[in-house]
Amino acid sequence: MAEPLISASGVTRRFGDFTAVDDVSLTVGPGEIVGLLGANGAGKTTLIRMILGLLPPTDGDLALFGSAPSREGRARLGYVPQGLGLWDDLTVAENLAFVDEAFASRATAVPEALAGSRARLVGGIGLGRQRQLAFAAALGHGPELLVLDEPTSGVDPLSRARLWDTVHESADAGVGVLVTTHYMQEAEQCDRLVLMSQGVAVASGQLADIVGGTTALAVRTDRWQDAFAALDDAGVLVMLAGTHVRAVDADEDHVRAALGGLAAALEPVTPTLEEAMVARERSAG
Numbered sequence: 001m002a003e004p005l006i007s008a009s010g011v012t013r014r015f016g017d018f019t020a021v022d023d024v025s026l027t028v029g030p031g032e033i034v035g036l037l038g039a040n041g042a043g044k045t046t047l048i049r050m051i052l053g054l055l056p057p058t059d060g061d062l063a064l065f066g067s068a069p070s071r072e073g074r075a076r077l078g079y080v081p082q083g084l085g086l087w088d089d090l091t092v093a094e095n096l097a098f099v100d101e102a103f104a105s106r107a108t109a110v111p112e113a114l115a116g117s118r119a120r121l122v123g124g125i126g127l128g129r130q131r132q133l134a135f136a137a138a139l140g141h142g143p144e145l146l147v148l149d150e151p152t153s154g155v156d157p158l159s160r161a162r163l164w165d166t167v168h169e170s171a172d173a174g175v176g177v178l179v180t181t182h183y184m185q186e187a188e189q190c191d192r193l194v195l196m197s198q199g200v201a202v203a204s205g206q207l208a209d210i211v212g213g214t215t216a217l218a219v220r221t222d223r224w225q226d227a228f229a230a231l232d233d234a235g236v237l238v239m240l241a242g243t244h245v246r247a248v249d250a251d252e253d254h255v256r257a258a259l260g261g262l263a264a265a266l267e268p269v270t271p272t273l274e275e276a277m278v279a280r281e282r283s284a285g
């Protein structure tokens, strides 16, 4: 197997008494798309910052391109942070020129989809376009590794599909990708996944390994608030999607009993990624 681009072994980061990342190991190889899943505060960004060499680990071993993370290593990767790292008061073209200058000897073309916006201030274009621009800026120097922190949050499905086309094109060309996401459709597109909960990697493998064991029951009723409260009181893992009540990893008989006389239709449904993540977190303790 080719040498990993990222190799993290037993990595831990504490802030005072609080452990944000606890003994996490992961690798990303060339051409591989690895997804990092987890609720807000699970430790994903802290792990990424350590991988990039922006934050020293408290414990564990980390290698980026086979060496300790460093400025030289960072020059070989493209990073799209959650905040995108763009300058709102520069135009699209100026943003790319600025990044080109930082990396020297490169001239990133304005992506076709942004051609009509090249002279517009970045602060005035939509989030989907801003994300496309951040991708172009991250890819301009031909990186060997892409690190993407929630790259498509807040964008419409079409823009999301476009951004993922770019991710796949890069991976097909041998670029390794580490991406954090909350979306099932994105997790499906990863070769491997690592699920973090409260700093700990609680599950890893293919999507089926993470979602596979989880079941969900849609609880269809007009009295959704009463149903939610009854199930919650009975210790059922219960989630809400709008006013739709869903019982996760719960036995149908147990749900019926918990609902008592409340009229409701129960229907097995495919769990969402969030439901599977919450179920895995709960079973991990």
Ligand SMILES: Nc1ncnc2c1ncn2[C@@H]1O[C@H](COP(=O)(O)OP(=O)(O)OP(=O)(O)O)[C@@H](O)[C@H]1O
Pocket: 015, 018, 020, 038, 039, 040, 041, 042, 043, 044, 045, 046, 047
């Ligand atoms: N510099 C810091 N000092 C103290 N606590 C921190 C620091 N940075 C992060 N944390 C804490 O570490 C935990 C993990 O945060 P982190 O941002 O890594 O989570 P995350 O999984 O990336 O979440 P999100 O999806 O919201 O970005 C949080 O509880 C956060 O408050």
